[in-house]
Amino acid sequence: MIKVGQYNTLEVVKIVDFGVFLDGGEDFGNILLPKSSVPEGTSLGDNLEVFVYFDSEDDIIATTKTPLAQVGDFALLKIVGISGVGAFVDWGLDKDLLVPFSEQRRRLEVGQNILVRIYTDKASGRIVGSTKLNRFLDKTPAPYQVGDEVKVLIAETTELGYKAVIEDLHWGLFFKTEAFGKLFVGKKLKAYIKEIRPDGKINLSLQKAGKAKVDDLADKILTTLERQGGFLPLSDKSAPDDIFKAFRTSKATFKKTIGSLYKKGLIIIERDGIRLNDN
Numbered sequence: 001m002i003k004v005g006q007y008n009t010l011e012v013v014k015i016v017d018f019g020v021f022l023d024g025g026e027d028f029g030n031i032l033l034p035k036s037s038v039p040e041g042t043s044l045g046d047n048l049e050v051f052v053y054f055d056s057e058d059d060i061i062a063t064t065k066t067p068l069a070q071v072g073d074f075a076l077l078k079i080v081g082i083s084g085v086g087a088f089v090d091w092g093l094d095k096d097l098l099v100p101f102s103e104q105r106r107r108l109e110v111g112q113n114i115l116v117r118i119y120t121d122k123a124s125g126r127i128v129g130s131t132k133l134n135r136f137l138d139k140t141p142a143p144y145q146v147g148d149e150v151k152v153l154i155a156e157t158t159e160l161g162y163k164a165v166i167e168d169l170h171w172g173l174f175f176k177t178e179a180f181g182k183l184f185v186g187k188k189l190k191a192y193i194k195e196i197r198p199d200g201k202i203n204l205s206l207q208k209a210g211k212a213k214v215d216d217l218a219d220k221i222l223t224t225l226e227r228q229g230g231f232l233p234l235s236d237k238s239a240p241d242d243i244f245k246a247f248r249t250s251k252a253t254f255k256k257t258i259g260s261l262y263k264k265g266l267i268i269i270e271r272d273g274i275r276l277n278d279n
Contacts, residue, residue: 076186
């Protein structure tokens with residue numbers, strides 16, 4: 001079955017001057033892949049991975065271009081136009097994606113970058129975007145356990161910290177007092193489940209908890225030292241951003257970890273960095 005707004009692997013069933021036709025099954029018939037998108041050397045019977053969507057005439061069409069996101073994704077996209085029906089955002093294809101007025105939380109302007117959920121409107125069958133993210137999240141019980149590693153997308157900032165979308169399914173929160181590194185709306189990163197509250201809300205952490213966090217970081221530091229010839233220009237005096245960029249951890253955790261490695265005689269802490277202890 002063809003998934004509109006997503007990638008599909010389809011068979012070439014006809015070659016014409018202006019492209020090739022792909023087998024769209026009973027529901028869609030033959031789907032055009034324009035000549036500009038046809039890979040060189042394509043022959044009848046070949047299977048091509050293509051993105052299927054609606055063109056400017058609302059006809060089904062295929063492309064080998066890579067969109068910035070597909071149906072089911074959350075993505076940070078730039079507004080490139082406003083019309084009488086809503087805002088249009090660039091999602092990397094010839095036809096821009098519509099965010100209808102009914103799916104906007106607030107007034108939007110050209111040039112803004114907004115976080116949207118891409119979905120198929122059941123009434124019209126069209127692919128559209130929405131900034132009303134609550135409609136799509138926390139619809140199923142959270143299957144996570146404390147300590148689980150998850151993929152998250154920073155969605156917005158609040159007085160408490162940073163709200164994030166977990167695995168495209170649930171809301172989570174990084175408290176401002178515990179956040180470090182450069183966090184911003186649209187950033188994708190890995191995180192850890194810190195707490196699942198009785199009300200079902202989820203608190204997140206940028207690093208593992210407790211001893212596991214320190215042990216994991218210690219291994220990374222030693223491995224990095226070996227790869228870098230035994231020396232790293234990072235120490236307990238380094239800037240937090242430099243430490244985060246290298247190891248995705250807070251300065252406090254880094255200091256605790258290198259202190260432990262020093263006590264074990266595995267490293268030497270120098271003024272301008274740390275060095276493997278070869279003795």
